[in-house]
Amino acid sequence: GNSVTQMEGPVTLSEEAFLTINCTYTATGYPSLFWYVQYPGEGLQLLLKATKADDKGSNKGFEATYRKETTSFHLEKGSVQVSDSAVYFCALSDRGYSTLTFGKGTMLLVSP
Amino acid sequence: EADIYQTPRYLVIGTGKKITLECSQTMGHDKMYWYQQDPGMELHLIHYSYGVNSTEKGDLSSESTVSRIRTEHFPLTLESARPSHTSQYLCASSASTGVGFDTQYFGPGTRLTVL
Numbered sequence: 001g002n003s004v005t006q007m008e009g010p011v012t013l014s015e016e017a018f019l020t021i022n023c024t025y026t027a028t029g030y031p032s033l034f035w036y037v038q039y040p041g042e043g044l045q046l047l048l049k050a051t052k053a054d055d056k057g058s059n060k061g062f063e064a065t066y067r068k069e070t071t072s073f074h075l076e077k078g079s080v081q082v083s084d085s086a087v088y089f090c091a092l093s094d095r096g097y098s099t100l101t102f103g104k105g106t107m108l109l110v111s112p
Numbered sequence: 113e114a115d116i117y118q119t120p121r122y123l124v125i126g127t128g129k130k131i132t133l134e135c136s137q138t139m140g141h142d143k144m145y146w147y148q149q150d151p152g153m154e155l156h157l158i159h160y161s162y163g164v165n166s167t168e169k170g171d172l173s174s175e176s177t178v179s180r181i182r183t184e185h186f187p188l189t190l191e192s193a194r195p196s197h198t199s200q201y202l203c204a205s206s207a208s209t210g211v212g213f214d215t216q217y218f219g220p221g222t223r224l225t226v227l
Contacts, residue, residue, distance in 0.1 A: 034215075038153075043118075043202050043218035087153055098143050098206055098214045099160060099170070105153040 002027045006090050006103035013080055013110050021075040021106045023064075023090035031092040033057075033066055033073040034100070038087045047075075047088070085110045115139055118203050118219040125193055126227050133188045133222045135203035142208055144186040145216065148172060149200040161186060193226045200224070 007022040025031065032051045036044040048057030053068035062077045073090060090103040116137040125131055135144065146159040147170075157170030161180040175197070176190050186205075190197055202221045206214035 036218075043220045044204075045218070046215055049215065089155065093214065098162070098208075099145070099157055100216060102155045105155075107153070
């Protein structure tokens with residue numbers, strides 16, 4: 001079956017630090033990969049996505065590259081802000097299916 | 113920006129009560145989903161629908177039921193609430209793109225507390 005593994009949090013950084021949140025996956029087919037973000041008290045928002053190997057998704061300074069050889073989709077940002085403090089979820093959708101498989105989420109805390 | 117709404121946002125209710133959590137979307141999406149989010153943040157798919165009169169159970173067994181009589185509306189019902197149902201419930205929707213993946217858009221969630 002499909003599964004997504006994320007690094008455990010919380011990840012605590014100072015403002016302007018470099019961010020990496022690791023995500024690896026197991027899938028039977030050729031999945032699409034997603035990063036969602038959840039701010040306190042809110043639902044999930046799509047942050048970025050990639051649909052095939054070597055695709056790079058990017059949004060709001062965040063990037064992630066679909067690496068088929070390492071089955072990974074690590075999230076990176078060069079300089080985090082306090083406003084980036086949230087929970088980040090990696091997810092996959094197997095081709096032909098609409099349901100998402102989520103990782104357990106990684107909390108990011110950014111201090112001034 | 114996605115237009116998907118959930119009501120109520122917060123609900124505190126006693127054991128044994130019947131409750132319905134509402135979810136509506138104005139995007140014309142054919143697919144809708146309910147997730148349960150536990151205090152540890154993990155998300156579990158409990159129900160989904162691929163269109164009117166279509167409902168399926170998700171990965172996590174749930175005592176709740178759903179209906180899909182109208183495209184835009186996907187309510188979730190608990191016939192007899194229990195403290196173990198205390199959780200955050202997130203609704204989502206997506207459109208069939210025909211390209212192998214659908215992007216899901218989420219509502220703000222309903223935080224349910226059963227005393």
